[in-house]
Amino acid sequence: MRTTHSTPRTLVRTVVAATGAVAVGLGLSACGGADEATPGVSEDTVTVGTHQPLTGPAAAGYSSISAATSAYFDYVNANGGVHGRTIEYLVKDDGYNPANTQTVVRELVQQDDVFAVLNGLGTPTHSSVLDFLNQNEVPDLFVSSGSTAWNDPESYPYTFGFNADYLVEGSALAQYASDEHPGEKVCMLGQDDDYGETLRAGAEIVLGADGLGAYETYETSNQDVTAQIGALQAAGCEVVMLATVNGFSALAVGTAAQMGFMPTWMASSAGGDYPTLVGFLGEDVAPQLLQGFVSVNYLPFSPDSEWVELFRQINEEYNDGASFDGNTVFGMGVGYAFTEALAKAGEDPTREALVEVLESGELVGNGIVPLTYSAENHAGYDAAGITLVDGGVQDFVGSTYRLEGETVTAVEPEQVALEGDGIPVE
Amino acid sequence: MTATISSRTRGIVLRALALTVLALAATFLLDSYRNYQLAVVAAVFCATAGLTLLVGLTGQLSLGHAVLMACGGYGYALAAGFAVEVDLSGMLRFALGIVGAVVVAGAVGGLLGLAGARLRGPYLAGLTLALVIALPAFTSQVPGLGGDQGRNVPFEPVPDWLAPVLFSTEQWHAWIAILVAAVAVTPLAVLRSGRAGLRMRAVHGDEVAARLAGISPGRVKSHAFVAGALSAGLGGAVLAIVTQNVSPGGYDLAFSLLLLVAVVVGGLGSIGGAAVGSVLVVLLPWLIDTLTTSVGLPADVEQRLSGNLVVLVFGALLILVTVVWPGGLSHAFAGRLGSLSARLRRRSDQHVPQSLTER
Numbered sequence: 001m002r003t004t005h006s007t008p009r010t011l012v013r014t015v016v017a018a019t020g021a022v023a024v025g026l027g028l029s030a031c032g033g034a035d036e037a038t039p040g041v042s043e044d045t046v047t048v049g050t051h052q053p054l055t056g057p058a059a060a061g062y063s064s065i066s067a068a069t070s071a072y073f074d075y076v077n078a079n080g081g082v083h084g085r086t087i088e089y090l091v092k093d094d095g096y097n098p099a100n101t102q103t104v105v106r107e108l109v110q111q112d113d114v115f116a117v118l119n120g121l122g123t124p125t126h127s128s129v130l131d132f133l134n135q136n137e138v139p140d141l142f143v144s145s146g147s148t149a150w151n152d153p154e155s156y157p158y159t160f161g162f163n164a165d166y167l168v169e170g171s172a173l174a175q176y177a178s179d180e181h182p183g184e185k186v187c188m189l190g191q192d193d194d195y196g197e198t199l200r201a202g203a204e205i206v207l208g209a210d211g212l213g214a215y216e217t218y219e220t221s222n223q224d225v226t227a228q229i230g231a232l233q234a235a236g237c238e239v240v241m242l243a244t245v246n247g248f249s250a251l252a253v254g255t256a257a258q259m260g261f262m263p264t265w266m267a268s269s270a271g272g273d274y275p276t277l278v279g280f281l282g283e284d285v286a287p288q289l290l291q292g293f294v295s296v297n298y299l300p301f302s303p304d305s306e307w308v309e310l311f312r313q314i315n316e317e318y319n320d321g322a323s324f325d326g327n328t329v330f331g332m333g334v335g336y337a338f339t340e341a342l343a344k345a346g347e348d349p350t351r352e353a354l355v356e357v358l359e360s361g362e363l364v365g366n367g368i369v370p371l372t373y374s375a376e377n378h379a380g381y382d383a384a385g386i387t388l389v390d391g392g393v394q395d396f397v398g399s400t401y402r403l404e405g406e407t408v409t410a411v412e413p414e415q416v417a418l419e420g421d422g423i424p425v426e
Numbered sequence: 427m428t429a430t431i432s433s434r435t436r437g438i439v440l441r442a443l444a445l446t447v448l449a450l451a452a453t454f455l456l457d458s459y460r461n462y463q464l465a466v467v468a469a470v471f472c473a474t475a476g477l478t479l480l481v482g483l484t485g486q487l488s489l490g491h492a493v494l495m496a497c498g499g500y501g502y503a504l505a506a507g508f509a510v511e512v513d514l515s516g517m518l519r520f521a522l523g524i525v526g527a528v529v530v531a532g533a534v535g536g537l538l539g540l541a542g543a544r545l546r547g548p549y550l551a552g553l554t555l556a557l558v559i560a561l562p563a564f565t566s567q568v569p570g571l572g573g574d575q576g577r578n579v580p581f582e583p584v585p586d587w588l589a590p591v592l593f594s595t596e597q598w599h600a601w602i603a604i605l606v607a608a609v610a611v612t613p614l615a616v617l618r619s620g621r622a623g624l625r626m627r628a629v630h631g632d633e634v635a636a637r638l639a640g641i642s643p644g645r646v647k648s649h650a651f652v653a654g655a656l657s658a659g660l661g662g663a664v665l666a667i668v669t670q671n672v673s674p675g676g677y678d679l680a681f682s683l684l685l686l687v688a689v690v691v692g693g694l695g696s697i698g699g700a701a702v703g704s705v706l707v708v709l710l711p712w713l714i715d716t717l718t719t720s721v722g723l724p725a726d727v728e729q730r731l732s733g734n735l736v737v738l739v740f741g742a743l744l745i746l747v748t749v750v751w752p753g754g755l756s757h758a759f760a761g762r763l764g765s766l767s768a769r770l771r772r773r774s775d776q777h778v779p780q781s782l783t784e785r
Binding site: 096099103110111123124128131193194220221 | 457458459562563566573574575576578581583595669670671675676
């Protein structure tokens with residue numbers, strides 16, 4: 001729009017061109033919808049995509065997840081794939097920035113024609129594409145976040161969570177605290193968003209509305225928690241629950257140690273992965289600082305588990321022997337659950353069939369309890385097992401808690417057994 | 427004089443109308459993803475059109491234009507969120523949201539304009555720069571803005587009466603974006619070609635001389651800021667509608683600087699140049715990304731290039747354009763087309779600003 005002037009002639013031309021374009025457009029749109037093939041499924045491939053923080057502030061803690069999932073799919077593909085199709089996994093970097101997530105997910109769905117979006121990571125990031133994916137009826141499986149927002153089948157019929165949500169984790173940690181540390185003052189350090197708030201709500205299911213002795217929050221953009229730790233110390237906290245990401249769990253433990261504050265730490269699974277914490281704190285001091293560190297998990301993580309053994313092998317062979325930690329198990333667990341769903345969706349998978357498989361409740365996964373999907377429930381795990389660090393080894397202590405409505409019950413873990421070579425068949 | 431101005435205004439409005447119809451028609455030729463990109467281009471165009479006026483005509487260097495977009499986005503999100511609470515939907519909710527966007531962006535733009543009338547060159551740049559850097563801290567401290575996670579924006583579905591015509595939500599959003607951009611940019615084009623534009627050029631040229639001619643530089647500068655802010659705010663509202671979310675991460679310093687690069691590469695002071703620039707800002711990163719993935723580089727090299735290569739290309743483009751065509755791409759094109767259209771029209775009122783920043 002420079003300041004030139006339209007002559008009547010150019011205007012007429014413009015209008016003619018516009019009318020022509022509209023006519024062509026209407027013709028094209030009338031032809032649309034003739035394509036009946038399922039997006040992302042070809043003769044010999046199934047293409048799925050994800051958005052992950054490969055760069056940016058969250059990359060250090062989580063960029064290894066998608067690599068592990070890819071490695072598991074490579075393992076499946078090397079063993080013949082699923083119903084003769086290999087799985088192609090497109091990983092897009094969103095830098096943990098919702099604005100980028102918007103763009104890359106549209107690219108996956110509208111340009112790369114993915115069959116489903118798998119394991120999109122992050123609460124703020126994935127929230128921003130929730131409406132988009134459901135309006136386009138794209139299966140949105142195993143969201144990588146413990147937010148309770150994914151379990152809303154009425155509004156979001158295509159979205160399925162995966163992690164034990166933060167209510168489950170918060171209530172399990174609080175129950176463990178009141179069982180094993182009765183009478184001690186329980187406090188919490190939380191991230192200043194839904195993550196912190198939801199874990200707090202979970203803990204208060206067990207402890208009561210004013211059961212937390214103190215609640216401090218931090219911002220991910222500020223790498224200093226001295227003030228918060230000081231306040232917890234001054235409040236005389238004996239158990240401190242952490243609704244923190246791995247980097248801030250390490251920061252909290254390190255800062256507290258410098259201040260001579262040694263409470264019992266209880267972290268959510270998103271911030272309680274021992275190998276990752278050792279990476280932050282350093283191998284020399286980590287075993288001492290983290291002795292007695294409590295966390296929760298719902299995936300097999302015992303060093304002597306047959307799943308861990310298999311995943312270690314796959315990690316060596318298909319992931320260039322990257323460092324093996326909770327993210328690796330998580331990534332491969334996601335890969336396993338998707339492969340299982342795809343196998344059960346039949347010879348010619350459609351998006352509807354995939355969602356039906358999940359809602360039928362047939363999906364088991366490989367956790368310490370079976371997955372709990374149904375038509376009314378789109379949350380993955382409803383129970384979590386307590387883990388403890390002892391002598392530099394993080395392992396389950398046996399206590400497992402299930403959250404049903406407002407009640408927490410201790411249950412026996414029912415670890416799903418490994419069958420065959422760890423590739424699900426129908 | 428009045429007659430020529432009003433005929434000029436009519437010409438601009440007619441042309442804007444024609445371009446709008448053309449753009450609306452073009453959405454039928456594009457697939458969903460292209461329509462999404464078109465909507466983002468239109469949103470960015472709102473911001474760059476205001477910025478090019480501000481920098482090119484009045485010589486006020488704003489490094490914080492992304493903040494004004496964010497103001498529009500948050501204004502829209504808050505007002506539309508309120509509308510949902512009182513059970514408004516459809517056009518009323520949209521209208522309330524747009525009012526919210528305009529009010530918030532206008533208020534912030536007005537304050538900045540007051541500062542802009544008193545600050546010169548680098549000091550104004552410094553102030554606006556500080557605003558961009560402060561945005562994440564501000565949104566995390568003020569309750570109701572949702573911190574780093576941002577605020578969700580109610581979804582605008584295709585209205586029933588348009589459903590038989592449009593083939594996707596993205597196309598509808600592109601329509602919203604095009605219409606809002608038309609409403610935002612046309613007044614700027616009218617301002618630019620009218621008396622206000624003359625005053626802005628006069629203030630930019632020599633403040634003392636302008637004052638002697640009876641023009642108040644402070645008023646002209648602050649008005650230009652408000653005009654730019656309103657337009658950027660509408661752009662932010664569009665972006666909020668299209669992405670259903672507004673968060674500080676989308677309006678960081680890099681984006682703010684990219685807007686400035688867009689108007690300089692497009693051609694300072696030219697609204698056509700702002701359009702070219704906004705297309706570049708949206709499509710260039712995507713093109714480069716598509717290229718690097720199709721070349722088949724090793725994964726770690728690709729990951730290292732992602733994001734960084736775009737900055738490099740924009741930098742190189744900026745240097746190239748300012749060396750080869752100091753007036754920007756729009757003037758480079760205008761030179762070619764100009765000789766052609768001059769033959770048809772026998773007149774040319776193209777004006778290339780000789781100095782690009784405030785003296």
